[in-house]
Structure formats: structure tokens, C-alpha cells
């Protein structure tokens with residue numbers, strides 16, 4: 001119960017953060033792109049594109065992983081790289097507000 005409540009508060013906080021960031025970007029003439037919440041940013045290898053990274057909440061403790069292509073990834077840096085690339089792809093398609 002307490003865990004579900006904590007997740008709910010976390011989801012609301014992230015929602016408010018996203019809305020505030022979007023408003024500030026709009027105010028200062030900056031682009032804002034929302035990536036789909038189910039985009040596999042941590043599982044996707046940023047070098048070869050395979051979905052070979054740690055999966056689900058059990059994979060949260062794995063901070064680094066090695067892809068079959070030989071690339072060694074820091075979990076957060078790999079996710080950041082994938083999210084940035086996905087955001088740029090969305091902008092290039094001309095649909096940044098989806």
C-alpha cells in the first residue's frame with residue numbers, strides 16, 4: 001500500500017515536472033519533446049540498436065552491461081543517449097508535441 005502510494009506521488013511529481021518544463025520551454029522559445037513512456041531507453045544498445053540491456057525492475061541493480069556487439073554501457077548514459085536520439089528523431093518527423 002505504502003509502495004503504491006509512493007509510486008503515485010512519484011508519477012504526479014514527474015507529471016508536474018514535465019508540465020513545468022514544457023511551460024518554461026514554451027515561454028523561452030525552446031523546443032520540448034516528450035518521448036513515449038514505454039520507449040526502451042535503458043534496454044536499447046545505443047551502438048547497434050539491439051534490445052539486449054537489463055530488463056524490468058530486476059535489472060535496476062545492473063548499472064553497467066555489455067551488449068552482444070561488444071559495447072559496454074553505463075545504464076544512465078546509454079539511456080540518455082537513446083532518449084536524445086529518439087527526441088531528435090521525433091523532431092525530424094515534425095511531431096514534437098505528441
Ligand SMILES: [Zn+2]
Nearest residue numbers: 045048067069
Ligand atoms: Zn550493441
